[in-house]
Amino acid sequence: MFANKIINWYQINKRELPWRNTQNPYFIWLSEIILQQTRVAQGLPYYNNFVEKYPTIKKMADVDEAEVLRTWQGLGYYSRARNLHFTAKYITNELNGEFPSNFNDLQKLKGIGRYTAAAIASFAFDERVPVVDGNVMRVLTRFYEIAEPIDKPKTQNTIFEIAQDLISKKSPALFNQAIMELGATICSPKNPNCLSCPIVESCASFKNKSWANFPFKAGKTKVTQREISYLVLYNKEGVFMKERPLGDIWSKLYDFPEFKVNEFASIENLIHELGFTSIGSIEKVQKKHILSHQKLSITFYKIKIEEEMKGNLDASFYDYSQVYAIPKPIVISNYIDENL
Numbered sequence: 001m002f003a004n005k006i007i008n009w010y011q012i013n014k015r016e017l018p019w020r021n022t023q024n025p026y027f028i029w030l031s032e033i034i035l036q037q038t039r040v041a042q043g044l045p046y047y048n049n050f051v052e053k054y055p056t057i058k059k060m061a062d063v064d065e066a067e068v069l070r071t072w073q074g075l076g077y078y079s080r081a082r083n084l085h086f087t088a089k090y091i092t093n094e095l096n097g098e099f100p101s102n103f104n105d106l107q108k109l110k111g112i113g114r115y116t117a118a119a120i121a122s123f124a125f126d127e128r129v130p131v132v133d134g135n136v137m138r139v140l141t142r143f144y145e146i147a148e149p150i151d152k153p154k155t156q157n158t159i160f161e162i163a164q165d166l167i168s169k170k171s172p173a174l175f176n177q178a179i180m181e182l183g184a185t186i187c188s189p190k191n192p193n194c195l196s197c198p199i200v201e202s203c204a205s206f207k208n209k210s211w212a213n214f215p216f217k218a219g220k221t222k223v224t225q226r227e228i229s230y231l232v233l234y235n236k237e238g239v240f241m242k243e244r245p246l247g248d249i250w251s252k253l254y255d256f257p258e259f260k261v262n263e264f265a266s267i268e269n270l271i272h273e274l275g276f277t278s279i280g281s282i283e284k285v286q287k288k289h290i291l292s293h294q295k296l297s298i299t300f301y302k303i304k305i306e307e308e309m310k311g312n313l314d315a316s317f318y319d320y321s322q323v324y325a326i327p328k329p330i331v332i333s334n335y336i337d338e339n340l
């Protein structure tokens, strides 16, 4: 039987991960949000750091959003961190610190969709609901040769229903852990290790040597190119930085003032128009950075300015201890570490 086979395999082969030894819904939620779009090896130190800094949901709710963003720095997809903090505050202040304990109520929380709600309901409260992530979709589309596009809600609903039929009545949480682990470690995207797979005998795509065709996706997201030029106006005390607006990349993180190179005759003219005087030469550094939908080509113009200059910039001057503390995109943080 499908469920028994994968559970037996899991009990012998599972990786030891800290969030597997707890039924605390807060820790499970934290791990699931960190692991969305993130590999386990990258997410693990972040998980440990979050648990150490905010051992309870109240501890997270009590700090500023900027501090949570700072702890998240480097993981990308920052809306996850903003939603995490928002929901920690909501549960602490509006629900008396009590996590909703079922699949339906969990889905009403900000940043918690069907997948995360199922993971919390299953692992923390043992509800019999399937947890269908990318790994599970890969296993099931290959096992049954499901040729429907998995990026369409209709197919996702079909796979959810199939998983609902397969899930163990006795040990739903173990079943969910087992099928996710199978997808993560054996039924991998490029080279599945079918000969070590506990369900190989009944797998349609193993029999037909068709696993490379599954899962099938209808369309890929278009990636656009974007050029960004930064003015890095600094002196020995600190540097000018600004908070990014909502609705663009890196919302509410901090970077440097941006400008359009073509709109000015020269950098020197631009600095002059902004009311600054530069000391010494202008240092130019270029970096490439890839986000999910945009390829960024970033140019930093580093310019030393005299002390106590205010200029007329839409940015604020931060001393270096503040620069360290404010949340920044990783590419900005790396630039600062290497250049300031």
Ligand code: SF4
Binding pocket: 139, 142, 143, 186, 187, 188, 192, 193, 194, 195, 197, 198, 199, 200, 203, 204, 205, 206, 211
């Ligand atoms: S037999 Fe191969 S393709 Fe089929 S589920 Fe197992 S690892 Fe995946």
